Amino acid sequence: MKNTRKFELTEKEMPTQWYNIHADMPNKTLPPLHPGTGLPLGPQDLVGLFPMELIKQEVSMEPFIDIPEEVLEIYKIWRPSPLIRARNLEKLLNTPAKIYYKNESVSPPGSHKPNTAVPQAYYNYKEGIKRITTETGAGQWGSALAFAAQFFGIEVKVFMVKVSYNQKPYRKSMMNVWGADVTPSPSPYTETGRKILAEDPDCPGNLGIAISEAVEMAAKDPGTKYSLGSVLNHVLMHQTIIGEEALKQFEKAQDYPDIVIGCFGGGSNFAGISFPFLRGNLRNGNKTRCIAVEPTSCPKLTRGKFMYDFGDSVGLTPLIPMFTLGHDFMPPKIHAGGLRYHGAGAIVSQLLKDKIIEAASVNQLESFDAGIKFARTEGIIPAPESTHAIAQVIKEAEKCRIEGTEKTILFNLSGHGLIDLGAYDQYFGGLLHDYETTDEEIRESLQKLEKIAV
Amino acid sequence: MKNTRKFELTEKEMPTQWYNIHADMPNKTLPPLHPGTGLPLGPQDLVGLFPMELIKQEVSMEPFIDIPEEVLEIYKIWRPSPLIRARNLEKLLNTPAKIYYKNESVSPPGSHKPNTAVPQAYYNYKEGIKRITTETGAGQWGSALAFAAQFFGIEVKVFMVKVSYNQKPYRKSMMNVWGADVTPSPSPYTETGRKILAEDPDCPGNLGIAISEAVEMAAKDPGTKYSLGSVLNHVLMHQTIIGEEALKQFEKAQDYPDIVIGCFGGGSNFAGISFPFLRGNLRNGNKTRCIAVEPTSCPKLTRGKFMYDFGDSVGLTPLIPMFTLGHDFMPPKIHAGGLRYHGAGAIVSQLLKDKIIEAASVNQLESFDAGIKFARTEGIIPAPESTHAIAQVIKEAEKCRIEGTEKTILFNLSGHGLIDLGAYDQYFGGLLHDYETTDEEIRESLQKLEKIAV
Numbered sequence: 001m002k003n004t005r006k007f008e009l010t011e012k013e014m015p016t017q018w019y020n021i022h023a024d025m026p027n028k029t030l031p032p033l034h035p036g037t038g039l040p041l042g043p044q045d046l047v048g049l050f051p052m053e054l055i056k057q058e059v060s061m062e063p064f065i066d067i068p069e070e071v072l073e074i075y076k077i078w079r080p081s082p083l084i085r086a087r088n089l090e091k092l093l094n095t096p097a098k099i100y101y102k103n104e105s106v107s108p109p110g111s112h113k114p115n116t117a118v119p120q121a122y123y124n125y126k127e128g129i130k131r132i133t134t135e136t137g138a139g140q141w142g143s144a145l146a147f148a149a150q151f152f153g154i155e156v157k158v159f160m161v162k163v164s165y166n167q168k169p170y171r172k173s174m175m176n177v178w179g180a181d182v183t184p185s186p187s188p189y190t191e192t193g194r195k196i197l198a199e200d201p202d203c204p205g206n207l208g209i210a211i212s213e214a215v216e217m218a219a220k221d222p223g224t225k226y227s228l229g230s231v232l233n234h235v236l237m238h239q240t241i242i243g244e245e246a247l248k249q250f251e252k253a254q255d256y257p258d259i260v261i262g263c264f265g266g267g268s269n270f271a272g273i274s275f276p277f278l279r280g281n282l283r284n285g286n287k288t289r290c291i292a293v294e295p296t297s298c299p300k301l302t303r304g305k306f307m308y309d310f311g312d313s314v315g316l317t318p319l320i321p322m323f324t325l326g327h328d329f330m331p332p333k334i335h336a337g338g339l340r341y342h343g344a345g346a347i348v349s350q351l352l353k354d355k356i357i358e359a360a361s362v363n364q365l366e367s368f369d370a371g372i373k374f375a376r377t378e379g380i381i382p383a384p385e386s387t388h389a390i391a392q393v394i395k396e397a398e399k400c401r402i403e404g405t406e407k408t409i410l411f412n413l414s415g416h417g418l419i420d421l422g423a424y425d426q427y428f429g430g431l432l433h434d435y436e437t438t439d440e441e442i443r444e445s446l447q448k449l450e451k452i453a454v
Numbered sequence: 455m456k457n458t459r460k461f462e463l464t465e466k467e468m469p470t471q472w473y474n475i476h477a478d479m480p481n482k483t484l485p486p487l488h489p490g491t492g493l494p495l496g497p498q499d500l501v502g503l504f505p506m507e508l509i510k511q512e513v514s515m516e517p518f519i520d521i522p523e524e525v526l527e528i529y530k531i532w533r534p535s536p537l538i539r540a541r542n543l544e545k546l547l548n549t550p551a552k553i554y555y556k557n558e559s560v561s562p563p564g565s566h567k568p569n570t571a572v573p574q575a576y577y578n579y580k581e582g583i584k585r586i587t588t589e590t591g592a593g594q595w596g597s598a599l600a601f602a603a604q605f606f607g608i609e610v611k612v613f614m615v616k617v618s619y620n621q622k623p624y625r626k627s628m629m630n631v632w633g634a635d636v637t638p639s640p641s642p643y644t645e646t647g648r649k650i651l652a653e654d655p656d657c658p659g660n661l662g663i664a665i666s667e668a669v670e671m672a673a674k675d676p677g678t679k680y681s682l683g684s685v686l687n688h689v690l691m692h693q694t695i696i697g698e699e700a701l702k703q704f705e706k707a708q709d710y711p712d713i714v715i716g717c718f719g720g721g722s723n724f725a726g727i728s729f730p731f732l733r734g735n736l737r738n739g740n741k742t743r744c745i746a747v748e749p750t751s752c753p754k755l756t757r758g759k760f761m762y763d764f765g766d767s768v769g770l771t772p773l774i775p776m777f778t779l780g781h782d783f784m785p786p787k788i789h790a791g792g793l794r795y796h797g798a799g800a801i802v803s804q805l806l807k808d809k810i811i812e813a814a815s816v817n818q819l820e821s822f823d824a825g826i827k828f829a830r831t832e833g834i835i836p837a838p839e840s841t842h843a844i845a846q847v848i849k850e851a852e853k854c855r856i857e858g859t860e861k862t863i864l865f866n867l868s869g870h871g872l873i874d875l876g877a878y879d880q881y882f883g884g885l886l887h888d889y890e891t892t893d894e895e896i897r898e899s900l901q902k903l904e905k906i907a908v
Contacts, residue, residue: 005530006465011458076459077538077833084531088605106560108833110872150830151542173875176882177829375631376604379531379562418564418872421627428630 005087007100007249009080015244016067018237021275022347023063024282027354029233029346030321033308041318048219049226051127054120057234065237071119074151078107078114079241083249083410088377090397097400098255099393101413102246102273105380109174111415112269113144113229116238120227121145125152131224133157133217135185135210138164138337139171140383140415141229146180157224159185159213162205164337170419185210192216207341208313208327215316230266231311231320231345239272242412247276250410257288257410259396263388264292264301264359265338267345273412278356290357292348293392295339295367297435298331300324301352301359305446309343322349326445332435334364335423336384338414342445362391363434368427370394371417383415384423459541461554461703463534469698470521472691475729476801477517478736481808483687483800484775487762495772502673503680505581508574511688519691521573528572528605532561533695537703537864542831544851551854552709553847555867556700556727559834563628565869566723567598567683570692574681575599579606585678587611587671589639589664592618592791593625594837594869595683600634611678613639613667616659618791624873639664646670661795662767662781669770684720685765685774685799693726696866701730704864711742711864713850717842718746718755718813719792721799727866732810744811746802747846749793749821751889752785754778755806755813759900763797776803780899786889788818789877790838792868796899816845817888822881824848825871837869838877 022028031040043055050058057065067075086099104112124132132154136142142158149156158180165172165184175182185205186193190213196203203209218226228235243260250256260277262270270292280286294301300323309324311317324343331340344352351357362370371387373394374380382390389411400407417424426432476482485494497509504512511519521529540553558566578586586608590596596612603610612629616638619626629636639659640647644667650657657663672680682689697714704710714731716724724746734740748755754777763778765771778797785794798806805811816824825841827848828834836844843865854861871878880886 003527004465005527008462008464010462011460073457073459074833108835147833151833169879170872170875173879174835174872177826177835177875177878179830372631376633379528379601379605381562381628381631418624418628421624421631424631425623425627 005085007083007252009245009248011076013248014072014075014080015241015248016072017064018067019240019244019276019279020060020063020065020237021278022233023061024279025347025350027350029350032346033319035310035315035318049215051123051129051225053123053126054234057237058232067241068119068122071122074118074148075241080245081106081242083246083253085253086378089374092373092377093394093397093401095397095401096404096406097397098406098408099397100253100257100408100410102242102410103380103413104242104269105383105413105416109140109143109147110418111140111144111383112239112242112272112412113141114148115241115272116229116235116268117144117148119238121148121152121154124225125154129154129223129225131155131157132227133159133214133224134227134229135159135207135214137161137207137340139168139175140338142180142182143171143174143178144229145227146175146178150179156180157217158182159187159210161185161207161210162203168419185213187213189213190216206313211312212314212316230268233345233347236268236271236275236345236347239268240275242272243274243276246273246410255408258407259409260288260290261293261389261392261396261409261411263339263385263414264294264344265341265385267348269412269414271345271348273410274357281356291392292352292357292359293388294359294361295334295336295388296361296363297334297437298325298340299361299437300342300344302361303442306349306353307449309449311343313342320346322346323352324449325442326449328448329445334435335420335432336367336388338385339388360392362388364432365434367391368424368432380413381417382413383417384420386414389414458707459539461537461706463699463702465530465534467702468526468529468534469695469702470526471518472521473694473698473730473733474514474517474519474691475732476687477515478733479801479804481804483804486800487773489764489769489772503669505577505583505679507577507580508688511691512686521695522576525573525576528602529695534699535560535696537700537707539707540832543828546827546831547848547851547855549851549855550858550860551851552860552862553851554711554862554864556696556864557834557867558696558723559837559867559870563594563597563601564872565594565598565837566693566696566726566866567595568602569695569726570683570689570722571598571602573692575602575606575608578679579608583608583677583679585609585611586681587613587668587678588681588683589613589661589668591615591661591794593622593629594792596634596636597625597628597632598683599681600629600632604633610634611671612636613641613664615639615661615664616657622873639667641667643667644670660767665766666768666770684722687799687801690722690725690729690799690801693722694729696726697728697730700727700864709862712861713863714742714744715747715843715846715850715863715865717793717839717868718748718798719795719839721802723866723868725799725802727864728811735810745846746811746813747842748813748815749788749790749842750815750817751788751891752779752794753815753891754796754798756815757896760803760807761903763903765797767796774800776800777806778903779896780903782902783899788889789874789886790821790842792839793842814846816842818886819888821845822878822886834867835871836867837871838874840868843868
């Protein structure tokens, strides 16, 4: 293995099943609750929004689910993604640790998001759906769904938070190139949007409003479904292709990770890289530490509370058992837009509650500093989200140096930062800073939550 | 090979030599001439600008040159690049042709440029050089050199055409992340720049001025050398790693191209993909057609003249025997900035003169239309430069459909368009148009050239 840098799989070696960790969890997740009645949700409550196959996957207890042939064909455009030994970063850190990363930035939209966008588009297509609505903040998810849906002739309507629509024109352009229709939200196309615009024509929008618009449009039209890019069980499961590939690649490397690290927004990229390794912990007594890394300014895992909360900010979605800061919590405007989310998916929350995974947090400035160290050694400019994972890797690798332990560390490079270069500019210009989230703020936001009658 | 999409090589299978086509050419290139004396240039004339190893490569007649171990190590960050069968595009075009592309967009800077930036930085490093100057227009070359030089601790000073510096902030940001110093040109740091700014403080700059500034700074400081991203023999040779890999990948595909297509600016990506296949033509009597595709608005290959001309617009560089429109020719502002160059490298020009390669031209609107077809079938958004190759591929594939011939077509996807999405926006907005270059314009520009005393 001397000097080998990339551990690659051929198309033929690509895993053909996703891993459903729910089957192996000692404690299953609590059921989601209907936002109106507070009663456990049945599959029929979701039929208006999702195709039946995804609803089945959402509640499945099968440990493995076959990836359809048509999905594998599209995965092959960029998968299997390489596992890379970060030899230059190791050298810079002068650490005995071995650092590997899974490079998910190689997908055409530049992130791990298409891993679930493609199967979601496929299952909708199989059930005759001609149109999907979704929301997007910074645009990573919207562009992944636009990319995926075109292969199945499905129209995509993206509600993009208006302030991002104006600030991040390149993401909107990507969606247009792939044929999606992008509307700044709030929009005049939904009741929610019209109501908000009537009150405040200059409303800059937020993710909660965009979700409401996308859900409303899908709910009102039987031929239209809705799609979400993180949080839900089936979304996290689709991402396990990342870790399943990594398992095979570590065989080729004749190595195995002691530590697996992923940044954390709703949980999808962290789940994707870590769940297949957690299988080894749960079934075979392996001791791989899996660390979810969030921004210190949005600390649901490290400082939030485990309770039922809405998936959106408005209160339209089912109540999910999760680590949360309260759906009213407004994260500061850090550049890692994909990590600005108040809660965590149900499975990841249960795993954290049961101490099967760990959580850590990283500040904005140290994350950019880590991102630049990575770009200047490994050559790839990471997305602001991914820099959080890198910052944690550096901490662990430095601990190895101090302790003189040769640990094997794996992290997920969830995306590249080529569409986020403005953020790096601001960092170099000294315009970025860290945000302090006080205990008071978190307590207040959670107090409102406790008043929800469930 | 049924359904195989990607033909990949492992790191171990990566070619370890570049191919120098000059060795196999029936007619060698005419010698470059000194801009002052008009006499053939000797190696000593270039010592101030380039390290000796690159000067040797520039004039070498060895058919193969070993790629240094240190360069191979960095190539491995993104190489070998995949050869991909464009099955979805074939389906869209309903053609019996088989279409393959070499995906050079997978490099961290997003284009083929690092294939030469890395060895250029390496040979400078080996000779103790601590600083390199270069110019960049849209920023592809500057970012590739910034990426490459950091691995060898070399400082890079990029003179970026001022109008691009202001219009394309993301390219500048990329260079900053990789540690390069980027200055809008004309700048106050050179005599050339100061003189121009004194006359016109608002001068928007152009590539000719930027070259002059970079060359002046390198020439005045013995510890500083200069680097160029295309045109020169050694630059084209470094790019042959693309075609050498493709040769091995076609063995795996059990196929061989009848037609090889690359877009054409100064010649480097076209040379990279085609020269190794031309070796089969020159040595073994193969009949692969190699087509260089230029914009119709900058038609040096299809409507220019073969004569001695300067490499830059100002007249500081040696005189090179080339197909040219005249160094005064001002190409219209098409979005394929990398193809806006008045001339062609000496080797490619000689090959065209000897009818060993072919040339074709494509309009701006048809190139964007082709780029969108590609993005919506193969999923990758191509650089505006690369869309010219794709447009030609579509023409050839349609000819195959009409004639019912099953040809194998290979093209080079020289880069992705993620930093150029503004151009796609303008296309969708109906803001782009084609440019007519009249015979009169070309004649005028060439007439001035004929007055150069050589």
